[in-house]
Structures are given as structure tokens and as C-alpha cells.
Amino acid sequence: MSLNTRRRGADLEDAILDAAWAVLIDSGYNGFTFEAIAARAGTSRPVLYRRWPHRDDLLVATLRRHWASRPIEVPDTGSLRADAIGFLRNVDQGRTGLMTLISAQLVEYFRATGTNFRDLRDSLRPPGQPTGFARIVGRAVERGEIPDVTRSPRIIDLPFDLFRNEMLMTMRPVSTEWITETVDLIWLPLLRAT
Structure with missing residues (x-):
């Protein structure tokens, strides 16, 4: 991906959280790794670590986004x-x-x-x-x-x-x-x- 088309900010975060949700659905918590999520999102692990230092932080952010998107x-x-x-x-x-x-x-x-x-x-x-x-x-x-x-x-x-x-x-x-x-x-x- 060139520097001109690189995702940033909310676009990047959306892509990561969508990828994280897909990994969780497909692989469960054991497969919910920074490596799998970064690969699916088309980014690098350091990008994820900068936003969510721990796997559980990313998990909660992923669940919060998908839970909140379905208000009852x-x-x-x-x-x-x-x-x-x-x-x-x-x-x-x-x-x-x-x-x-x-x-x-x-x-x-x-x-x-x-x-x-x-x-x-x-x-x-x-x-x-x-x-x-x-x-x-x-x-x-x-x-x-x-x-x-x-x-x-x-x-x-x-x-x-x-x-x-x-x-x-x-x-x-x-x-x-x-x-x-x-x-x-x-x-x-x-x-x-x-």
C-alpha cells in the first residue's frame, strides 16, 4: 500500500475492529491474536499495539463496537x-x-x-x-x-x-x-x- 493510500485515524481503526471481529468469529479467543488481526486488516502488529497495548484491550474495543452497533x-x-x-x-x-x-x-x-x-x-x-x-x-x-x-x-x-x-x-x-x-x-x- 502506498503512503498516499494508507489508512489513518478512524478508517484504520474501523478496518482493524472489523478484522478483529472476523477473527473472533472465525477463531475464537485462542485465535484472537495481534498477528491474525493485523494480517486480516492489512496492517502491522505495531499499529495495533500502539492503540491497544494488550490483547484484551483490543477484545473489549471490538466487542464494544459490535455490541453498541446493535442497540436494543x-x-x-x-x-x-x-x-x-x-x-x-x-x-x-x-x-x-x-x-x-x-x-x-x-x-x-x-x-x-x-x-x-x-x-x-x-x-x-x-x-x-x-x-x-x-x-x-x-x-x-x-x-x-x-x-x-x-x-x-x-x-x-x-x-x-x-x-x-x-x-x-x-x-x-x-x-x-x-x-x-x-x-x-x-x-x-x-x-x-x-
């Missing part, structure tokens, strides 16, 4: 139940494939770093941004649908945690029936009991 709409229907069901349906449509893939491809990352999917998810979320279910519960409190009491984040995010478990156990989209039962029979009674 948090419905605001005026109903706690409808918002919760709608949000889980949106997650199912927008993230099931990505979550399954990430979970499978990052087993070695979680093992090597002693972290888990929750830790990774929290590092990808912009600082201070509440979870989708925290927003849904907050709006329901403002509308007077449920009492304004302190609730554990585990209770607030329980539908998502159960959803993720169901999705990982079945490795396929989660049914509308499962979503409705989880909201109606488990989460809403638990929220109202606290």
Missing part, C-alpha cells in the same frame, strides 16, 4: 408488564445470536481472566447507564404501578438473567410463551412482593 430498544408503553415483555422480545430478536456466539467464542477468555459474561456486559455498557430493566422499573415507579422501595439489582434484572440462561441452554430463540410466563409468573409477583 427499551419500550415505553405505559405498562410495566408490556414494557418487560416487549424488551425481552427485542433482546431475543436483536441479541440472541450475538450472545450465543460471544458466549461460545469467549469461554477461554472467561477462564483466562477469571471473569464472566456479567463482568463483560458491565464493561461494555457506558458508565452510569442503567440496565434496560432498571429503566423499566424506574418508569413503573414514577407511574405509581409499583411502590418506590429499594430493590436488589438481582430482582430488577432477573428476567434478563433467566432469559440469558434459557437462550444459552437451548441455543435458539426464546419463545413468546416463555417470556410471558417469566414476566407474569415470576418477575411481577416478585417485584410486587418487595
